[in-house]
Amino acid sequence: MDIKIPTVAALAAEGKVPEILFWVGCAGSFDERYKNVTKAFVKILNKVGVDFAVLGPEETCTGDPARRAGNDFLFQMQAMANIQVLNGYGIKTIVTACPHCFNTLKNEYPELGGNYQVVHHSIYLQQLIDEGKVIQKVAQTAFKGRKITFHDSCYLGRANNIYEAPRKVLEALDAELVEMKRCKTKGLCCGAGGGQMFKDAEKGNKEVNIERTEEALETEADTIAVACPFCMTMMSDGVKNKEKEESVQVRDLVELIAESEGL
Amino acid sequence: MSIISQVIFTVILGIFVFFIAKRVNFIRLNIALGRPQKVVGNNRERWKNVLLIALGQKKMFKKPVPALLHLLIYVGFVLINIEVLEIILDGVLGSHRIFASLLSDFYAPLISFFEILALGVIFSCVLFLLRRNVTQVMRFQKSEMKGWASLDGNLILVIEIILMGAILSMNATDQLLQEMGNAAYPLTGSFLVSSWLIPIFDGYAPSTLLIIERMAWWFHIVGIFSFTLYVTYSKHLHIFMAFPNTYFSKLTPKGSMEPMPEITSEVKMMLGIPVEGETPPPEGLKFGARDVSDLSRKNLMDAYACTECGRCTAECPANLTGKKLSPRKIMMDTRDRMEEIGKSRSDAKIHDEKFLLGGFISKEEINACTSCNACVEACPVLINPLDIILQLRRYEAMEASGSPTSWNAMFQNMETNAAPWKFSPQDRFNWSEELKNER
Numbered sequence: 001m002d003i004k005i006p007t008v009a010a011l012a013a014e015g016k017v018p019e020i021l022f023w024v025g026c027a028g029s030f031d032e033r034y035k036n037v038t039k040a041f042v043k044i045l046n047k048v049g050v051d052f053a054v055l056g057p058e059e060t061c062t063g064d065p066a067r068r069a070g071n072d073f074l075f076q077m078q079a080m081a082n083i084q085v086l087n088g089y090g091i092k093t094i095v096t097a098c099p100h101c102f103n104t105l106k107n108e109y110p111e112l113g114g115n116y117q118v119v120h121h122s123i124y125l126q127q128l129i130d131e132g133k134v135i136q137k138v139a140q141t142a143f144k145g146r147k148i149t150f151h152d153s154c155y156l157g158r159a160n161n162i163y164e165a166p167r168k169v170l171e172a173l174d175a176e177l178v179e180m181k182r183c184k185t186k187g188l189c190c191g192a193g194g195g196q197m198f199k200d201a202e203k204g205n206k207e208v209n210i211e212r213t214e215e216a217l218e219t220e221a222d223t224i225a226v227a228c229p230f231c232m233t234m235m236s237d238g239v240k241n242k243e244k245e246e247s248v249q250v251r252d253l254v255e256l257i258a259e260s261e262g263l
Numbered sequence: 264m265s266i267i268s269q270v271i272f273t274v275i276l277g278i279f280v281f282f283i284a285k286r287v288n289f290i291r292l293n294i295a296l297g298r299p300q301k302v303v304g305n306n307r308e309r310w311k312n313v314l315l316i317a318l319g320q321k322k323m324f325k326k327p328v329p330a331l332l333h334l335l336i337y338v339g340f341v342l343i344n345i346e347v348l349e350i351i352l353d354g355v356l357g358s359h360r361i362f363a364s365l366l367s368d369f370y371a372p373l374i375s376f377f378e379i380l381a382l383g384v385i386f387s388c389v390l391f392l393l394r395r396n397v398t399q400v401m402r403f404q405k406s407e408m409k410g411w412a413s414l415d416g417n418l419i420l421v422i423e424i425i426l427m428g429a430i431l432s433m434n435a436t437d438q439l440l441q442e443m444g445n446a447a448y449p450l451t452g453s454f455l456v457s458s459w460l461i462p463i464f465d466g467y468a469p470s471t472l473l474i475i476e477r478m479a480w481w482f483h484i485v486g487i488f489s490f491t492l493y494v495t496y497s498k499h500l501h502i503f504m505a506f507p508n509t510y511f512s513k514l515t516p517k518g519s520m521e522p523m524p525e526i527t528s529e530v531k532m533m534l535g536i537p538v539e540g541e542t543p544p545p546e547g548l549k550f551g552a553r554d555v556s557d558l559s560r561k562n563l564m565d566a567y568a569c570t571e572c573g574r575c576t577a578e579c580p581a582n583l584t585g586k587k588l589s590p591r592k593i594m595m596d597t598r599d600r601m602e603e604i605g606k607s608r609s610d611a612k613i614h615d616e617k618f619l620l621g622g623f624i625s626k627e628e629i630n631a632c633t634s635c636n637a638c639v640e641a642c643p644v645l646i647n648p649l650d651i652i653l654q655l656r657r658y659e660a661m662e663a664s665g666s667p668t669s670w671n672a673m674f675q676n677m678e679t680n681a682a683p684w685k686f687s688p689q690d691r692f693n694w695s696e697e698l699k700n701e702r
Contacts, residue, residue, distance in 0.1 A: 070653070199669035
């Protein structure tokens with residue numbers, strides 16, 4: 001399969017606007033581990049044959065970390081610049097794999113003049129599965145008999161009430177979905193939200209990601225599924241800290257789907 | 264005799280009404296210290312929240328056992344107040360059990376029903392005292408719960424038990440006096456729960472019984488008045504504040520932060536975007552919150568609606584891992600600071616150079632927050648500690664330049680590289696080449 005990664009600018013030069021914009025996000029663009037999630041999603045978009053594009057070099061941070069850390073000037077600068085670009089291209093629908101980008105684009109850009117239909121990739125993947133565009137085969141031997149636990153991202157779950165879509169995606173894999181003690185509305189944070197990703201934790205007696213990883217390991221799942229770049233980093237670090245990286249994987253939803261599709 | 268006690272009663276009632284009104288006004292002025300906020304959004308949804316969450320206690324039922332016990336106390340307390348209304352009328356008019364003749368055959372069943380509730384209240388309060396002091400539920404043992412906070416919690420429960428005991432004693436002696444044919448005690452029929460207590464009082468002389476009945480009556484009603492006044496000073500104010508608080512709570516997704524439209528035109532000017540018809544920000548505009556007067560009125564109302572149950576703190580990832588942050592303490596500090604400012608209104612001698620941020624809440628606490636919304640989700644009456652934390656952070660970042668060093672570095676990266684990390688913007692799209700080369 002020849003992978004196509006069109007940019008919005010290139011389409012605009014042909015007078016076209018993509019049906020959906022894939023918002024990659026900073027982690028998806030720069031983080032070595034999370035780039036794999038970006039690539040997996042692009043493979044799926046290619047396979048399904050969706051009319052999509054990315055901003056590529058024109059994309060910049062949504063401003064979310066600045067806003068949570070209290071710097072609203074910087075947030076609004078970022079947001080306004082992004083809105084100019086998005087509105088300039090006439091973007092209507094945005095799909096992103098990052099719950100922080102998702103939350104900010106969806107809930108905080110409208111007040112600054114950016115109105116788009118914003119979809120998180122968990123919802124998007126669920127739609128693709130429902131429409132039979134991915135995972136048509138009933139028996140997915142690759143995942144049969146495996147145990148997966150899902151770690152709720154705060155910015156998907158409590159922040160935006162998305163609890164079911166990621167679980168439906170995992171159920172489609174035909175693996176056994178096991179819940180952690182604290183899940184859904186009571187899900188424990190990975191410790192990276194609210195700007196924590198960009199600083200050391202305050203003094204305490206434990207790191208939040210270790211607490212959460214212990215809980216995930218208690219389920220005896222061989223895969224910890226995540227749907228957020230920060231959760232990915234925190235849970236992977238936790239698993240490494242517990243020296244379980246041989247037996248337990250931390251994977252994004254879309255990586256699991258891509259794997260089951262043989263992509 | 265009757266006229267003297269009527270006068271005494273009316274005077275006592277007047278005194279309590281005066282002090283309660285004074286205290287209510289004090290609280291009103293404290294809440295008015297905050298920024299006024301426009302109430303936007305669906306009225307129906309707001310009333311739905313009041314009905315389901317404040318009246319229906321929907322969110323309490325995430326923990327069914329304490330929720331049921333709490334509901335028992337709540338229903339007991341609200342319905343028994345119908346009897347309090349009767350007592351007040353009797354006290355002012357010099358009547359005795361004024362509702363008895365009005366309700367005739369329904370009176371005894373009604374009082375019996377109240378007595379069952381009173382028993383339920385006693386039962387729940389005893390269990391709650393055990394939970395607080397014997398089984399030691401974690402969330403009641405945190406550092407902010409030392410001293411007054413813990414005493415307040417216990418006092419409320421003990422007072423409720425005593426008040427319910429007074430009602431039952433009053434009713435028991437009343438029935439004995441009825442049987443003895445005392446003309447002042449018209450026949451009402453037997454009351455379900457207090458009739459069990461009759462053996463305790465049986466055998467006393469009619470004059471002693473009369474004294475016990477009157478004492479229980481006075482003790483109960485003055486107790487209720489005192490309790491009402493006490494509630495306005497206590498965390499227990501949530502029984503009233505839960506209602507406006509759920510009404511005014513935010514309807515937008517929890518993930519969205521309060522917008523800051525006041526800086527938007529400045530940002531637009533910095534970016535060279537034309538600003539249409541927007542007035543420049545007022546002089547002396549402050550960014551974020553340093554003190555309670557910078558917070559919104561809803562934030563301040565939240566602080567008075569908090570009953571310090573600690574469900575927020577029990578769910579807070581920072582608190583769970585030993586950090587100083589406790590969302591409950593954020594609410595308690597906000598309230599304490601308001602009370603302090605309120606007192607300085609009437610006492611000019613209080614020289615105040617303290618602020619909420621620094622004087623009560625430390626940077627270490629607000630910096631530890633992951634903005635995960637677990638506290639907001641946990642609160643049974645829709646209090647939002649996160650909103651306060653984020654406003655204090657705005658003050659640190661935009662007014663005091665007091666953000667942690669690594670955050671300042673992150674801000675700088677964002678300004679220069681358009682990403683929170685130190686990566687070159689030119690490398691942003693490298694992944695696409697990597698992916699194409701994979702094949």
